[in-house]
Amino acid sequence: MTIRISDVAARAAVSTATVSHVINNTRKVTEETKEKVWQAIQELGYSPNVSARNLKTGRTRMIGLIIPDISNLFFAMVARQIENILGKQDYNLIIMNSDENLSKEISHIQHITSGLVDGLIIASAAQDYAQLDNHIPANFPCVFFDRRLIGNPHESVLVSSDVAMQQGVSALLSRGHKRIGYIAGLQGISTTEDRLQSFKNALQNLDAEFDPRLVQYGNSIDSTTFASIGALIKEKCTAIVVSNNLMSAQAVYKLASMGLKVGEDVDLLTYKDYEYYSYDLTQCDMIVQPINQLGGIIGNGILDRIQRDDVMAREIVLVSSFQPRLLNP
Amino acid sequence: MTIRISDVAARAAVSTATVSHVINNTRKVTEETKEKVWQAIQELGYSPNVSARNLKTGRTRMIGLIIPDISNLFFAMVARQIENILGKQDYNLIIMNSDENLSKEISHIQHITSGLVDGLIIASAAQDYAQLDNHIPANFPCVFFDRRLIGNPHESVLVSSDVAMQQGVSALLSRGHKRIGYIAGLQGISTTEDRLQSFKNALQNLDAEFDPRLVQYGNSIDSTTFASIGALIKEKCTAIVVSNNLMSAQAVYKLASMGLKVGEDVDLLTYKDYEYYSYDLTQCDMIVQPINQLGGIIGNGILDRIQRDDVMAREIVLVSSFQPRLLNP
DNA sequence: TTGTAAGCGTTATCAG
DNA sequence: CTGATAACGCTTACAA
Numbered sequence: 138m139t140i141r142i143s144d145v146a147a148r149a150a151v152s153t154a155t156v157s158h159v160i161n162n163t164r165k166v167t168e169e170t171k172e173k174v175w176q177a178i179q180e181l182g183y184s185p186n187v188s189a190r191n192l193k194t195g196r197t198r199m200i201g202l203i204i205p206d207i208s209n210l211f212f213a214m215v216a217r218q219i220e221n222i223l224g225k226q227d228y229n230l231i232i233m234n235s236d237e238n239l240s241k242e243i244s245h246i247q248h249i250t251s252g253l254v255d256g257l258i259i260a261s262a263a264q265d266y267a268q269l270d271n272h273i274p275a276n277f278p279c280v281f282f283d284r285r286l287i288g289n290p291h292e293s294v295l296v297s298s299d300v301a302m303q304q305g306v307s308a309l310l311s312r313g314h315k316r317i318g319y320i321a322g323l324q325g326i327s328t329t330e331d332r333l334q335s336f337k338n339a340l341q342n343l344d345a346e347f348d349p350r351l352v353q354y355g356n357s358i359d360s361t362t363f364a365s366i367g368a369l370i371k372e373k374c375t376a377i378v379v380s381n382n383l384m385s386a387q388a389v390y391k392l393a394s395m396g397l398k399v400g401e402d403v404d405l406l407t408y409k410d411y412e413y414y415s416y417d418l419t420q421c422d423m424i425v426q427p428i429n430q431l432g433g434i435i436g437n438g439i440l441d442r443i444q445r446d447d448v449m450a451r452e453i454v455l456v457s458s459f460q461p462r463l464l465n466p
Numbered sequence: 467m468t469i470r471i472s473d474v475a476a477r478a479a480v481s482t483a484t485v486s487h488v489i490n491n492t493r494k495v496t497e498e499t500k501e502k503v504w505q506a507i508q509e510l511g512y513s514p515n516v517s518a519r520n521l522k523t524g525r526t527r528m529i530g531l532i533i534p535d536i537s538n539l540f541f542a543m544v545a546r547q548i549e550n551i552l553g554k555q556d557y558n559l560i561i562m563n564s565d566e567n568l569s570k571e572i573s574h575i576q577h578i579t580s581g582l583v584d585g586l587i588i589a590s591a592a593q594d595y596a597q598l599d600n601h602i603p604a605n606f607p608c609v610f611f612d613r614r615l616i617g618n619p620h621e622s623v624l625v626s627s628d629v630a631m632q633q634g635v636s637a638l639l640s641r642g643h644k645r646i647g648y649i650a651g652l653q654g655i656s657t658t659e660d661r662l663q664s665f666k667n668a669l670q671n672l673d674a675e676f677d678p679r680l681v682q683y684g685n686s687i688d689s690t691t692f693a694s695i696g697a698l699i700k701e702k703c704t705a706i707v708v709s710n711n712l713m714s715a716q717a718v719y720k721l722a723s724m725g726l727k728v729g730e731d732v733d734l735l736t737y738k739d740y741e742y743y744s745y746d747l748t749q750c751d752m753i754v755q756p757i758n759q760l761g762g763i764i765g766n767g768i769l770d771r772i773q774r775d776d777v778m779a780r781e782i783v784l785v786s787s788f789q790p791r792l793l794n795p
Numbered sequence: 796t797t798g799t800a801a802g803c804g805t806t807a808t809c810a811g
Numbered sequence: 812c813t814g815a816t817a818a819c820g821c822t823t824a825c826a827a
Contacts, residue, residue: 139804141803141804141805142804142805142806143804151813151814152813152814152815153804153805153806153814153815154806154807154813154814154815154816155812155813155814157805157806157807158806158807158813161806163806163807164812164813165812166812166813167812167813170812170813182600182603184576184579184580185580185804185805186521186580186581186803186804186805187577187578187580187581187582188517188518188520188521188526188581188582188803188804188805189517189521189581189803189804189805189806189819190804190805190806191517191805191819192515192517192518192521192803192804192805192806192819192820192821193804193805193806193807193818193819194805194806194807194819195819197517206546207536207542207545207546207561208539208542208543208545208546210537210539213536213537213542214537216536216537216563217536217537217563220563229562229574229577230562231560231561232536232560232561232562233558233559233561234545234546234549245558247513248516248558249516250513251513251514251515251516252515252516252517252518252820253516253517271511274511386715389719390718393722394749420723468820470819470820470821471820471821471822472820480797480798481797481798481799482798482799482820482821482822483797483798483799483800483822483823484796484797484798486821486822486823487797487822487823490822492822492823493796493797493823494796495796495797496796496797499796499797514820514821515819515820515821517819517820517821518803518819518820518821518822519820519821519822520803520821521803521804521805521819521820521821522802522803522820522821522822522823523803523821523822523823524803581804
């Protein structure tokens with residue numbers, strides 16, 4: 138039923154070796170035989186069996202990407218950018234969801250690291266590398282990103298918003314805001330802690346006081362942001378920092394429905410993780426994530442690790458940029 | 467370097483057959499030997515080579531999903547739901563982006579249908595099945611969704627908003643709107659045409675007139691929606707239908723920035739493709755896509771096609787529902 | 796209840 | 812420049 142390389146060889150009246158070499162351009166073949174082989178391939182509609190090739194070569198030209206949530210635009214955008222980079226060298230990306238669930242993540246890791254992919258890119262749900270150690274084969278090419286893991290021996294690409302946060306908070310303070318609220322993301326993720334820490338640092342550096350009562354924890358899935366905004370307004374905040382992209386739209390909407398104008402009644406400093414979808418383009422100060430740079434570094438990082446074996450693991454920290462609002466109040 | 471099944475067999479002092487059967491639970495083995503085998507597996511950190519297994523069995527327990535844009539929340543949500551369904555039967559999903567680009571799509575198809583996956587789910591960028599015919603092996607289990615292709619012999623799952631659109635337009639008309647604008651999506655996609663047609667049908671059925679000057683074509687990537695909204699307001703529209711989820715937020719924002727209140731100055735009927743992210747929860751009438759049902763039917767559809775061979779190809783049309791706004795003006 | 800060995804479809808090493 | 816054939820690591824008849 139299925140067409141094998143030997144069928145092509147028979148039809149072209151050459152050996153399987155020749156067919157293989159023609160397909161992979163891996164040794165000198167006369168134009169004439171090349172022609173015959175390609176024609177046979179066309180006529181039979183032959184396409185090499187991927188599993189057999191992978192088994193033989195030990196390589197798959199596929200990279201696994203494990204992320205907590207494909208429906209979070211941040212991860213989706215990073216995925217696309219990585220795919221762009223890999224595509225240039227004919228590598229393909231396999232995307233898998235971990236659902237922020239460690240055992241699901243581990244099951245994915247085990248599956249794909251045993252011969253399915255040449256390298257692994259992961260935004261892990263683990264807090265400590267020890268939780269993963271047994272499940273990643275030694276020397277397996279890996280790039281971690283977005284989350285910081287304790288004792289992680291692999292390449293790790295993070296984003297710091299320290300500087301951008303300070304610029305943002307500084308802008309808010311200079312406009313006279315005294316009570317600045319903060320809506321934090323999902324607890325237990327390093328990103329959440331890092332961003333809150335950046336906020337605290339910014340306040341401290343700028344001689345303003347941090348008030349824990351003005352911090353609300355939310356998560357981007359439910360509409361808890363609505364309640365958080367309500368609570369912070371009740372606390373008489375005149376400015377609010379919203380610490381992730383998914384909660385921003387909810388914040389904008391909630392304020393509007395309370396009859397409060399962003400940029401007039403309340404100032405907002407939000408995170409922006411993508412290029413388009415610009416409902417909040419002009420009225421909010423924004424901390425912009427370097428998505429393309431991130432994807433680029435991750436993509437090239439994994440290729441380096443696959444293609445060479447003298448590559449050191451580093452922790453690379455990219456920085457967000459501050460993008461002030463366009464409208465003047 | 468790498469651990470093979472024979473290493474495990476040696477260590478457990480049994481044959482490779484026994485090891486294989488223990489792992490796959492595929493014939494009777496005494497508890498005692500089972501024990502020995504698992505222990506050896508543990509000690510060596512063995513995990514079966516996926517390519518070898520796939521080559522031997524001819525099955526991979528993987529399904530390919532090809533979509534135009536993973537950063538469109540609609541596709542991301544469908545992907546998650548499909549993954550949920552497949553996970554229950556231990557199938558994994560490989561997600562690939564086609565970028566709305568036919569040749570990229572074909573390259574993905576060729577790659578994964580030659581031994582990488584057991585089945586294919588696709589929202590194709592093609593208009594006619596003839597464009598794909600040569601690249602999909604005969605009898606390969608396939609489920610198409612979201613887009614309608616001419617001459618498609620495979621299972622196809624579509625969503626119609628005919629009924630919901632009529633309810634929505636009816637609501638607008640009953641509130642006295644005479645000039646209803648329409649913002650259409652990317653041209654050349656069946657969804658765009660279908661939705662516009664639903665709009666026309668609704669007007670006709672309700673004895674209202676369709677005015678082509680009140681139709682703007684946009685695309686969700688750029689911020690063309692801003693211009694579209696501006697144009698329609700200039701045309702004195704008092705209500706606007708926004709025909710996809712990505713443009714809705716832009717519409718809401720643009721109106722707000724023009725000082726127009728949704729639900730008071732202008733009524734909006736928008737598409738909603740996901741559960742959360744509810745910036746427009748209360749003020750817009752909405753046409754809600756049956757994401758979970760869609761994912762469910764697709765997921766079960768592909769499993770049926772893989773596991774049985776007497777399954778007919780059908781065209782299944784799901785229906786969107788109408789969700790009226792919660793606020794009364 | 797367990798073991799032996801053939802074979803899945805490639806690639807790559809020889810030899811010619 | 813081309814061909815024959817062993818080997819990749821596993822599953823699965825068939826034998827014991």
